Amino acid sequence: MNDVLARRVSALSGIAIAAALALWWLGSSRLALDDGADASRPAADALHALWLVRAMALALLGLRVGALGGWRAGAAAGLVLVAPAWPVLVLAWSASAAPLAQVVLAELLLLAACGVLPLLGLGLHRLLRQASLAEATATLAGVALAAALWFTRGLWALPAA
Amino acid sequence: MLRRLLLLLLLLLGWALYGMAHAAAAPRIELTATPAWAGWSRPGRATEIDIRLGADASARVTLELVAGRQTVRAELDLQPGRVVRLHVPVAAAQTVAVSAALPGAAPVQIEVGIAQSESPVLGVALADAEAARVEGIAGFHTVALAADDLPRNPSAYAGIDALILDAATLGALDERQLGALLAHAAGCGRIAVVNTDERVRRLLDGAAGCGGRALINAVSLASARARLGESLATRLPTAMSPGALSAVAAPDHAVWDRVAVALAVYFAAAVLMLSFTASLPALVLAPALAAVAALMLLHATPPTAQLVVWSEGESGASVARYQALQQFPGLARERVRVPLPPLLASAARPCDAAQAMRLDFDTRLGQPGFAEFESRLFRQTALCYSGSFPMARALATEARADGSREVANVGAEAWPQGLLVAAGRVHDLPALGPAARVMLAPLAGAPPRDAVARTAMARTPPDSAAALWPLDLAGVAALSAGATGWLLLSEAEP
Numbered sequence: 001m002n003d004v005l006a007r008r009v010s011a012l013s014g015i016a017i018a019a020a021l022a023l024w025w026l027g028s029s030r031l032a033l034d035d036g037a038d039a040s041r042p043a044a045d046a047l048h049a050l051w052l053v054r055a056m057a058l059a060l061l062g063l064r065v066g067a068l069g070g071w072r073a074g075a076a077a078g079l080v081l082v083a084p085a086w087p088v089l090v091l092a093w094s095a096s097a098a099p100l101a102q103v104v105l106a107e108l109l110l111l112a113a114c115g116v117l118p119l120l121g122l123g124l125h126r127l128l129r130q131a132s133l134a135e136a137t138a139t140l141a142g143v144a145l146a147a148a149l150w151f152t153r154g155l156w157a158l159p160a161a
Numbered sequence: 162m163l164r165r166l167l168l169l170l171l172l173l174l175g176w177a178l179y180g181m182a183h184a185a186a187a188p189r190i191e192l193t194a195t196p197a198w199a200g201w202s203r204p205g206r207a208t209e210i211d212i213r214l215g216a217d218a219s220a221r222v223t224l225e226l227v228a229g230r231q232t233v234r235a236e237l238d239l240q241p242g243r244v245v246r247l248h249v250p251v252a253a254a255q256t257v258a259v260s261a262a263l264p265g266a267a268p269v270q271i272e273v274g275i276a277q278s279e280s281p282v283l284g285v286a287l288a289d290a291e292a293a294r295v296e297g298i299a300g301f302h303t304v305a306l307a308a309d310d311l312p313r314n315p316s317a318y319a320g321i322d323a324l325i326l327d328a329a330t331l332g333a334l335d336e337r338q339l340g341a342l343l344a345h346a347a348g349c350g351r352i353a354v355v356n357t358d359e360r361v362r363r364l365l366d367g368a369a370g371c372g373g374r375a376l377i378n379a380v381s382l383a384s385a386r387a388r389l390g391e392s393l394a395t396r397l398p399t400a401m402s403p404g405a406l407s408a409v410a411a412p413d414h415a416v417w418d419r420v421a422v423a424l425a426v427y428f429a430a431a432v433l434m435l436s437f438t439a440s441l442p443a444l445v446l447a448p449a450l451a452a453v454a455a456l457m458l459l460h461a462t463p464p465t466a467q468l469v470v471w472s473e474g475e476s477g478a479s480v481a482r483y484q485a486l487q488q489f490p491g492l493a494r495e496r497v498r499v500p501l502p503p504l505l506a507s508a509a510r511p512c513d514a515a516q517a518m519r520l521d522f523d524t525r526l527g528q529p530g531f532a533e534f535e536s537r538l539f540r541q542t543a544l545c546y547s548g549s550f551p552m553a554r555a556l557a558t559e560a561r562a563d564g565s566r567e568v569a570n571v572g573a574e575a576w577p578q579g580l581l582v583a584a585g586r587v588h589d590l591p592a593l594g595p596a597a598r599v600m601l602a603p604l605a606g607a608p609p610r611d612a613v614a615r616t617a618m619a620r621t622p623p624d625s626a627a628a629l630w631p632l633d634l635a636g637v638a639a640l641s642a643g644a645t646g647w648l649l650l651s652e653a654e655p
Contacts, residue, residue: 012435094456
């Protein structure tokens, strides 16, 4: 996979993740509004889900693209995966009671991961010296990291109100 | 060196003298706060605090009352030797913190305790204080009151469930207290008056809501007690709850629609852009700019408040009581300051007691002028109002054996077009002049089609009929573009 294709796939994944979560958040908010319930709870859940799903996708993608295409390609793929959710993030934060600092910090962590994960992938490639082995190892490590994020998701939840 | 030290000393001395002079010039504030109903109320209800504020020099003071999550704030200009008196309606929290502060000085603070009665509260305001103490009604917590314990704001009457007062106490009430008492009577408050003269009786009868069933004129305290006890068996129409009122309001999804459309446009544009370019700056900058645009969208368009007024009256009565709900749809995370409709503001309160809100009290008008609260996207902050207004409509209906119904305007005022709710059906009611009649055909009605008709049906006794008209809110809702109001006039109960 060349760099441009990897970037397109990442960007499309980022758009798909953001669109799916926006749809879910808007639906939940509409139900909350119709019931006269507090719409900040689905917004906080949406913020949490946006962070978690992008972090998991980044774990899978960053290490693998870094191992295959180098740091620059991995970082670019990570950035275009993370960025499409920003407008949804801004709107969901506006509807939530989550502190701004916490949301910004979470986003900075994701951006930092965009730089660090491809670097680890590149490190794997240099360590193992075989592209196919490095790709498989990076993919496995990415899956393990994503699974770890999923199983510890309660730790990353934002306050609902 | 010595010169510098001397200069420093002089400066320090000057600063100390200025500080002393400033301290000496700070006026001394005298603050007292007395709760209505001798300090009693019910949990979750409203009460009133009587504030007396004075200073020994001219000063501009900020007065603040904190009751639970509700704060009432007022700015006052004090003159030496003049005590300013304010009657501020507040939520009946167990403790109300009252503070008065001069700019840049430590506030004077006092705390007022409100005793919360689990039992219904019976206020007994009699000139004979001993009688007030011994007499009561089983199941009620009796509170002996002096004339000055009665509130000046009608909303504070929520703190008690029934009131007995005699002619002497009635005579000792000031104009605002009398106005609040009449407004409470109009709102179907249970009041027993002992030994009043004919003039006062007529005044109270004219003001009383619910066909006067909640107002008792008695010749003695024993008779007032007995008749009040009997009247408790009579179920009075309950006021509309905020939940029922919000059901009457057409759901406003304008903000949600706007956000949904904005996101749909953004995602369509993002996919379109991706099909043309895979440039990194473009793919990162476009979402960043879209996020900024989303923030600007939230701040650019101020939300429109929605006001719903639901009023009810009995045929032939001179007053109708109303409950109103004003909803402020949230757009962005910001502190919002909204003006309150002056004709409704005297009884303004947050519909949700858990909603933190500050009401700015207009000391000139003696009522809140503005409300301030934290808002956010999709948050519906609601203010509730209640009160009564004069009405002159009278309705009589007669069901015929063939299922038709004759409706007559038996009042002196013409009706506009409206609806008639009877026997589970809703009929179109034409405009009728005084003494005019109309015959509604047996199958002319239809089941209720919308929330307003359903609410009217739910609020009308099954064996009775009621007319429903839209209210003209031109004068009331000058501040609210989306205002709707309704008047439900039910047949007089025998």
